[in-house]
Amino acid sequence: MVLHGEAEFDFYGDLPDYETLTGMPDWTAAEFLNRYNVALVQGCLLYASSLEVTLEAATPMELRKFIRRLKFFRLLAEVEKCAGRKIKLRLSGPFALFSENRKYGLQLAAFFPVILLAGRWSIRAELRLRDGDCEILSLNHEKCPLRSHYQRWSSYVPEEVALFLKAFQREVTQWRSVPDAPLPDMPGEGSIFPDFSFAAADDPKKIIHIELFHRWHSGPLEARLAWLAGHPEVPLLLGIDRSLLGKEGEAGFTARHPVLERHGFFFSNYPGVDRVRRMLEKF
Template sequence: MLTKDLLRYRVHKQGVHPQLLEPDSPELLAFAESLLALFAETNGQTRTSLQERVNHAIAEFPDNVTIARGLEKLLLDRTKFDEDASGELPALREKVFAASGAQLASGLPEHPEEYRREIAVALGLTPEALEAQLYQDLSAHHPVLAFKPLSPEGLLHRYNCAQVQGLLIRCAKLDLEFPESEPARLRQLLKSLRFHQLLARISRTPDGATLVQVDGPLSLFVQTQKYGFNLANFFPALLHQPGWILRAEVQVRKSETHQLKLDSSCGIRSHYRPFLAYVPEALQLLQQNVAAKLPEWTLEAATDFLALEGEQYCFPDFLLKHQSGAQVPLELFHGWHTGPLRARLAQLANCPEPPLLLGIARTLLKDVELNGLLEASDYFQSYGFLFRDTPSVERLRPVLERWLGLEDSEGLPLFRL
């Protein structure tokens, strides 16, 4: 991810336009290859040593230095440093102080180099090794452990992707339109939305396109940074769609909002693999607990859209299946889902039959008004529950029992594309 000072964009009237690189430029490919070679050869070297070599390469770069620093930042993000200071470091320093005191007691040395050498010899080390170990907990002396390589062209595409991601971190609203998206690919995209804990409003436009509306981090009042990174990390998944249009309201200057518009012709290549079903460890544990404590139920990731009132659709997180054939969708709302939860409560208040269960993070109760809405919601009181980090079987059990008490629990409609 690029920091704001490394973003390159042009503001014209009400629009903001990211300045993308040409990924097939011979000059840029050659420079990217030289940087990659420097990072590939640094195992065991310190951060300072790496930085000196990179600075030398950047000084000879004929183009905009912001481009070079952006590429450097992306490569540093792929570099693993040993930041765990040795547990023996305090003891080593104590030995150095003791040896230093003994040396100084016998008189001041004529040259600092001689003094350092004598201290190192007293500890059975070379001066270079002693210096490296003595300051191992300082960032400049962290050694490189590993570097994750990629191709020069891949680095330039990653740079272009990061330019857009850096703008999306600062967006208030994101609309995605898919004129002719394939159902299977769209399901992959919505699974990725869920994986990044982003809630979206899904509807059809008058001309039949699928519209996905996502709240931006600047529309929230809590956990905006975490949500912003989640939204930015979702963008590479969008690039796998065959046809898409992105519109976002972005705040690149204080109190000024500009329009970002991109589509699938932008030429940015995703560095993500096509999204596959993935269940985090905590939710794998929930699946195991459901199997152990509620053997008549099975829990799996949802794969279908759920039709709601007013030509709206949602994509639940999970689907609980009962041995009787009943199917119960479950939608989770996390700490930054205040707006989507308000909209969902208003929507469900008018439903003749309950279409899904609601799991709501306790952190949302810090919003006094939202807390009042939940207390006053008959729907939530019957078919909702609270959770801390992940849902628990103990919280699920009573709402599932109420669900099974419905006269027509087997006919709950799932909308399929």
Template sequence: MLPTEFLINRLNGEEIIPKRLPINSIMCAIADELITCFQQAVGGTQGELDRKLQSMEGDSPDYRLKRGLAHILKSSFSTFEIVSPLEPKELRRRVFTLASQSIPSRQATEETLETLSSALTQELNQEVLPHHIRTGLYADLQENRILTQYEDPAAEALLHRYNLSQVQGIFYRASHMTINAHRNVPGQYKLLFRYLKLFQLMTYIEGDADHGFTITIDGPTSLFKPSTRYGLAIAKLLPALLHVTKWSLKATLQKRDPYNGTLKTGHFALDDKCGLVTHYPAGKTYDSMVEESFAKRWDSQKTGWILEREVELIPLPGSVMIPDFRLVHPDGRDFLLEIVGFWRPDYLQKKFYQVRRSECDNLILAISERLNLDKAGIKVEDVPARIIWFKDKLSPKAVLKVLD
């Protein structure tokens, strides 16, 4: 996504219209030029890359566009790393300690580097040359980090990501958003709700899989203290929504007037005909590393129980519940498994409220021992489910023990 300084939009009355680039030969040429610049910068420092990008801008009036595209290439397609024989802080300590034993001079500097390079070569069991020490001494500075990996996208893909990022930026200051999703296959709803859960958004959900759902989301400016982090979470939902076939959304925005500083209310609408392209995978998503690890470890178990990721939606008043897994036995028995991990008290309260309202008699709750349920006002003995406690990882054997 793009930082605020690279967002470009205009007002049409109270409607906010974000910048959208046409996917044509002119824009593709600009994108290709930037992509090539990054390709040629692999192995160099971020500072060298930034200077090349600045040179490419020149006095062009579309510098914000180019900076926005470059930001996406940096944040989404590039890996910058600290390259140094030792941690730069420790390397500086070693260099300065050794240098303090001689009178400062050019010759003394070379001798210090030679001495330390020989010592590090033996300590690390790899060749360390004086120039490695020179470059590694301040390698932890942002401009000295090395571009070690770069996945160059197609020009069209970069432009699509830019257009998506401009629209995502609209939601940074959302105070309210309503999504209508209708006439979709159940799998699309499940994917959307999993992303809602993943980003921990405050939602009120009405409807069912047959008639569609209306999802109301409170934005960051509706909180007692506006949260940029929460605004980013809402923005991250948009690529997931693009996987849904039929949908529309309306958002109310709070935008500060650049001239007098007063807050103005704006509106934004979008639907499935918007032409935006998602970069999120359409496959299965996991809400946590605990879930992903559990699913991978289950495959090695010798059991008749089958672990399914696709779980039916459980409609609740004002919400839906999507258990993490379904366990099915060939004899017809089945259980739903919900993993309750490292969540804040308000989410714990909501989660256990859902469990009580679900009226499921085949639900298993795996609860992290790290959670302070007493602080959240939750009594496990009042929860109508089978309980499993786990520490860092959920063991498949612990689940099988409850099933048998």
């Protein structure tokens, strides 16, 4: 039975203006204010044309965990090793892209709380505001007391990744996932952090790495393909989102990049287990 005065809310209850707040997290005033301030920074990053992240004292394991989280958010970065344990990562911002910039911006903004987990960090972002002006957002761990609301990165695996690995373990016996495998040696390319690494069950020293390129990774993909064409001996597979193919399609794209015959495969949204298994067997 619909009571008098409630009909309007029942008819339009699925619209944002009619949503009813039925509860809220048990936050203190300080926790609420911290989340609000984190969201302000995230809102700025939606207008970034570039983002530079500096980790002041990252150990190799901490860097690997950081990049692993970066990959979880479908982001790519150029990694530069500086003096000591200082690392710089350069990411394109949503306003540097010609398409899909809103989705990419949301991913970049969602990644900011991961940066807060890093301990000694700093960021510098170039912001392209709506009036066309360029502003600089500069923050670091000393002057910015914000705290991350994410759990430590070692305990988090996105649902799509967890489902893929679970299905792979269930369906494929010839290969096993080795997330802590040594990083691939990439002559002249610097550090590359694969999304997945698999070792052959009958030869644990035989390790194949997989790097995924999603819909806004067009520039990095072309650079990686050019490098891989000159180093076909490297045990690296490239997974390419079909949204990157444009009008060429799979056949045209592969014809332009013959190295993909052995080193690449295509997927929609996320790779399938059987496709990955068949590509691993080519090695």
